[in-house]
Amino acid sequence: MALRHAILAALLDEELSGYQLAKAFDTGVANFWHALPQQLYAELAKLEKEGLISGREVVQDTRPNKRLFQVTDAGLAELDRFAADTAKPSFIRDDLLVKVQAADHVDTGALIAQLTERAAFAEAKIRLFDALAQKMRGDLGEEEFLRDGERIGPYLTCMRGLDFERGNRDWCRRAVAVLRERQAAHAQQ
């Protein structure tokens, strides 16, 4: 049940509406969790009902009104309790890896196309995370920021996201190169 804790963690920095949260969790700014809008609206309702967050209506002239949520003391306590719990190990679960596992038995062309697309996707995320990290540390160097900065949690998770996507990109490119070379060798026979 980490979704609720992910939401609480996301609301630590600023008040957000469901819609704003959804954008953050969907478009990859969520370097530490992923969720769809529907999940978020449902969980926000639950969290408010349980008193872990509190919402306030914000009336807007030009746009539909919205509700901004912030973490309550009870929410902070719950987050602390969660952090002290033993964490489960995390596992990779990726369609693309399954396909590559079967690479010797399936259509190579389709695989190459998907690996290429994934590499581009990873590259886009890298740029995003890079910009985000730079924005967070401001004028400070990384070492300096991590020593003296106020809020380093998001920076650390951003670094993990960056490295993960770099790994993704590089692996995809390598796999494409390998598959292409084998394709060429096969054609020559």
Next chain:
Amino acid sequence: MALRHAILAALLDEELSGYQLAKAFDTGVANFWHALPQQLYAELAKLEKEGLISGREVVQDTRPNKRLFQVTDAGLAELDRFAADTAKPSFIRDDLLVKVQAADHVDTGALIAQLTERAAFAEAKIRLFDALAQKMRGDLGEEEFLRDGERIGPYLTCMRGLDFERGNRDWCRRAVAVLRERQAAHAQQ
């Protein structure tokens, strides 16, 4: 619905029983997917019913009998169809990242303990994957194997697993170092 395809991919190399599959999917040899025994037994039953795998009873003297499964032609076709489908992007979803995101608001000691444990877990997986990769490529060098080897799919996924766990380990160690230094600085105030 990638579990079934993960099973098919795992059965490409050798006939396996549900129990053997479960070990592979559970203990981390599964570098491309993760699943619990219950899921596997249920999915194996479905797959057999649908004709994508076929099982044969193996009578054993010293141990309980078991059923070994292999992929049918229909199973291979299904796997090929799956591989041609556009893949969804994969996301990190990790309790530990949520906790680190909230690092500035929760107990640092508990976090350090969990990061240390995770680093050790990752290190163990690295050794496992390393040994597996070495076994797969045999006497050949990596470049040579990837060019001429018979079955490179599992090797490529193993490489991704290796890199992922290295990233995990290094990030955990870095985070621990950062948190420790800040703890020390805080104590001096």
Next chain:
DNA sequence: GGCGACATGTAAGGCGTTACATGATTGC
């Protein structure tokens, strides 16, 4: 006799995905 490995499941409940639904405002 008990523990650990082998071997295979059922059942309940929670979490995530897909599809559907509604309505206002800004910009082309």
Next chain:
DNA sequence: GCAATCATGTAACGCCTTACATGTCGCC
């Protein structure tokens, strides 16, 4: 007028997790 963005949901289905259940064999 139409599409995109803002803003918030409901419903159905399926996958994943947790707990429970059963039985054999080898070893200490």
